[in-house]
Amino acid sequence: MEEIRIIEVKQSVFADNDEKAEELRQKLREKGCFLVNIMSSPGSGKTSILTRLIPALKDKYKIAVMEADIDSDVDARTIAEKTGVAAIQLHTGGMCHLDAAMTRQGLDEVGAEAFDLIFLENVGNLVCPAEFDTGASKNLVILSVPEGDDKPLKYPLMFEKADVVLLNKIDVLPYFDFDVDKFAGYLKIRNPRAELLPVSARSGEGLEHVVAWLDKAIEEWRK
């Protein structure tokens, strides 16, 4: 039987995506458009955090949001209604992640040149989106308290790819066996450079630190 070279196929797909992502990142830089790729499990609070963050940012930045989902337009509708910024829904047609080509299609649709800050809400999935560079300037990863403090051990790549990690739903810490110090330690093992910001999308606690992190990241990126 002929030898099957599975790995090479996978690598060439990834390599092709990396190249496309790098091109996109370059184009966005020329347009002065800072793209934040938001990744997490389903239900960790990507949309809720955005609806809280945007009002604190929209006087400073021209903002748009791209909501990726397998199906439904629940999230784009929520963002548009609650924040008033431009929001579009990307349907992935069953795909478990976004790649650079899919992201570029979304940016063309939204008209990236008209905005200086675009949030891309990736598909809710702690595995696959980490494997595909979207071309974003920064990766923001969210983990929520009910998911458990051991997740950096189990989903290493996602935490390795993060520039910043938001620990969401800290308002329910009393009701869960979640050890924040343990989580911080596991995160450090995977990624010593990722900042950890505890927040609550419900109460708004800690979100000022996310705003500060974004301001600083955009300032440095503009230099």
Next chain:
Amino acid sequence: MEEIRIIEVKQSVFADNDEKAEELRQKLREKGCFLVNIMSSPGSGKTSILTRLIPALKDKYKIAVMEADIDSDVDARTIAEKTGVAAIQLHTGGMCHLDAAMTRQGLDEVGAEAFDLIFLENVGNLVCPAEFDTGASKNLVILSVPEGDDKPLKYPLMFEKADVVLLNKIDVLPYFDFDVDKFAGYLKIRNPRAELLPVSARSGEGLEHVVAWLDKAIEEWRK
């Protein structure tokens, strides 16, 4: 402490997965081994539910557990320590799901013929595992309250593939905006035949209904 066996499983891209899954299901039937494929997001409580369920089942059935994970042996270790049943860890090497060939490798390793009930804990992911038939007799899907009641709208395939859906962490219902009736309605849209069983792995509430569901499913399967 007993050493946890870690099996590196590899996906066979070119195989017809559905065919392999059907073959595996047939073989398991001949061996009298009922295989339950457990799927959910990361942190929904797959392992916690198993550690609660197994003590209520192990006098009736010879049980083994296969824990799939991208990395770490946290879960297999937990199962072995807390329940005393045979547990092995399957490492997927970055893969976001298990297919039938990977499942078969695990079953060969665990020695399926020695057991009449095997739980397969799939990779924590509400997207990809639904796309690959593992050869299991039944698919058990878990959603937890903190993830939100809109998930059947956003992750349709997972809920379509479920034979039974456990709504876990009902002990924290007072702290989340989760509408159980709404969730039941969305689930019905996706899959009218899936049973919905509200449970709490922490308090043990509702788990007797899962035991009853399993007993009935195994009894019907044996006919």
